[in-house]
Amino acid sequence: xxxxxxxxxxxxxxxxxxxxxxxxxxxxxxxxxxxxxxxxxxxxxxxxxxxxxxxxxxxxxxxxxxxxxxxxxxxxxxxxxxxxxxxxxxxxxxxxxxxxxxxxxxxxxxxxxxxxxxxxxxxxxxxxxxxxxxxxxxxxxxxxxxxxxxxxxxxxxxxxxxxxxxxxxxxxxxxxxxxxxxxxxxxxxxxxxxxxxxxxxxxxxxxxxxxxxxxxxxxxxxxxxxxxxxxxxxxxxxxxxxxxxxxxxxxxxxxxxxxxxxxxx
Amino acid sequence: xxxxxxxxxxxxxxxxxxxxxxxxxxxxxxxxxxxxxxxxxxxxxxxxxxxxxxxxxxxxxxxxxxxxxxxxxxxxxxxxxxxxxxxxxxxxxxxxxxxxxxxxxxxxxxxxxxxxxxxxxxxxxxxxxxxxxxxxxxxxxxxxxxxxxxxxxxxxxxxxxxxxxxxxxxxxxxxxxxxxxxxxxxxxxxxxxxxxxxxxxxxxxxxxxxxxxxxxxxxxxxxxxxxxxxxxxxxxxxxxxxxxxxxxxxxxxxxxxxxxxxxxx
Ligand SMILES: O=c1ccn([C@@H]2O[C@H](COP(=O)(O)OP(=O)(O)O)[C@@H](O)[C@H]2O)c(=O)[nH]1
Ligand SMILES: O=c1ccn([C@@H]2O[C@H](COP(=O)(O)OP(=O)(O)O)[C@@H](O)[C@H]2O)c(=O)[nH]1
Ligand SMILES: [Mn+2]
Ligand SMILES: [Mn+2]
Numbered sequence: 001x002x003x004x005x006x007x008x009x010x011x012x013x014x015x016x017x018x019x020x021x022x023x024x025x026x027x028x029x030x031x032x033x034x035x036x037x038x039x040x041x042x043x044x045x046x047x048x049x050x051x052x053x054x055x056x057x058x059x060x061x062x063x064x065x066x067x068x069x070x071x072x073x074x075x076x077x078x079x080x081x082x083x084x085x086x087x088x089x090x091x092x093x094x095x096x097x098x099x100x101x102x103x104x105x106x107x108x109x110x111x112x113x114x115x116x117x118x119x120x121x122x123x124x125x126x127x128x129x130x131x132x133x134x135x136x137x138x139x140x141x142x143x144x145x146x147x148x149x150x151x152x153x154x155x156x157x158x159x160x161x162x163x164x165x166x167x168x169x170x171x172x173x174x175x176x177x178x179x180x181x182x183x184x185x186x187x188x189x190x191x192x193x194x195x196x197x198x199x200x201x202x203x204x205x206x207x208x209x210x211x212x213x214x215x216x217x218x219x220x221x222x223x224x225x226x227x228x229x230x231x232x233x234x235x236x237x238x239x240x241x242x243x244x245x246x247x248x249x250x251x252x253x254x255x256x257x258x259x260x261x262x263x264x265x
Numbered sequence: 266x267x268x269x270x271x272x273x274x275x276x277x278x279x280x281x282x283x284x285x286x287x288x289x290x291x292x293x294x295x296x297x298x299x300x301x302x303x304x305x306x307x308x309x310x311x312x313x314x315x316x317x318x319x320x321x322x323x324x325x326x327x328x329x330x331x332x333x334x335x336x337x338x339x340x341x342x343x344x345x346x347x348x349x350x351x352x353x354x355x356x357x358x359x360x361x362x363x364x365x366x367x368x369x370x371x372x373x374x375x376x377x378x379x380x381x382x383x384x385x386x387x388x389x390x391x392x393x394x395x396x397x398x399x400x401x402x403x404x405x406x407x408x409x410x411x412x413x414x415x416x417x418x419x420x421x422x423x424x425x426x427x428x429x430x431x432x433x434x435x436x437x438x439x440x441x442x443x444x445x446x447x448x449x450x451x452x453x454x455x456x457x458x459x460x461x462x463x464x465x466x467x468x469x470x471x472x473x474x475x476x477x478x479x480x481x482x483x484x485x486x487x488x489x490x491x492x493x494x495x496x497x498x499x500x501x502x503x504x505x506x507x508x509x510x511x512x513x514x515x516x517x518x519x520x521x522x523x524x525x526x527x528x529x530x
Contacts, residue, residue, distance in 0.1 A: 125396075128462040132466055170469075183441070183448075185442070197393040198393025
């Protein structure tokens, strides 16, 4: 029987695929019982697809331009929404009754299978404007109907931040006020930078963190862990965990030019 | 009949009293129907108390050291919690059935009397660790029993951040997970610095802001508004509103040395 529930991520190029590989291994390491599914676009090389298929149960090629009339339309009128619309394709994975989307720059530290007890749309608050949810980790119900409604919403309203987060927040606009169960605890999407902004809270609650999210322009695969990362020992710790997984499970598998991607940006 | 509900703030010195004065006028300007109550400590000069009594219905002197055996005990074993315990005195204002605490560095932009429809403890998420609430704005039920329980909690467990926010979050520890109505929308405690961290969300939702909170070490009365504040026109706007109120309602009332406090830090 096919899996009914899955963790889903997205990579549009080889660089983000490095994140997806480490993410996939982190999910295996904590013994998830759910399927692992990665969406890719044509920008991912054949060699990388082979790597992804070793840790993900399913690798699906999506191509926004060819896939949906609505998507085409949206792209024509809202060219800035390209990658955003690609993320929306997760709703088309209707072989699953429920799924958890994880950004490729997320790292799972503890088993999080209990997330499948939550309903659409469950997500953790965003530290920038905490009545918005962060779209790096969210629980959803695949549904082509919802997919079409999302595309329609994108075409009509655009995205207030130009990305998937603005779009999904304006679509699931009652998240902040309606159901506390849809507020995932912050430990399911702990933005790595929070270590600086309220250090005592991190000291109090940080040991419970289950998913670290390396949000922002500098991704783990852009930087080496270790003393050179300097400013924060704690942040360095999370980076080190990412690199430990990369070194132990990913690096050896990659051919020379792919391995060279990490740390070479 | 005495008022049953009130807005409460705290000032332990003349500097924070400037904030309390502007806050009080901002509440008057939006036509609140509730009482205004300020807690002060002996550090507030007589001249400033006179000013406070012109805008606040009630000015109450609290002195942690003299007021409660438990408070004394807590101060002896936890000297760092001084100002924290002073804030807790708000729970002793049992002439009110319900109250809203506002930090002296808050500024009310629209009527917020609907806050009294909420129950203890209602507060907005903190942007540092959003499963914690920020204690700059909160709805509570005065109760000497709760006051004693809070003091006991402070003595037993301390505060994970050394302030009232750590203490209140560990006391009201189910805030993040239990009742969505106790999550005040962020527009009731919009931390001024958020303007930088997720600008598109501010652009989308900022027009609804009802209370701005000038959290952090630089308070409005430490800086002049205007072009010199530089980096953010939006933040400058909020600062300008604070100064407009100060200039129109407060400055002229103050004697020379008190007026000189503002902008002279
Ligand atoms: O060029 C890109 C940009 C983004 N993504 C995917 O979209 C997610 C969201 O982007 P990112 O994590 O960079 O945004 P942030 O979390 O830093 O806001 C990534 O984790 C990837 O899964 C991608 O595959 N290619
Ligand atoms: O020396 C002090 C420090 C704080 N406060 C009161 O406690 C509140 C919380 O402190 P503050 O606003 O400085 O903390 P922040 O919001 O910046 O964390 C202030 O607004 C005042 O009402 C005070 O009266 N005197
Ligand atoms: Mn991300
Ligand atoms: Mn404050």
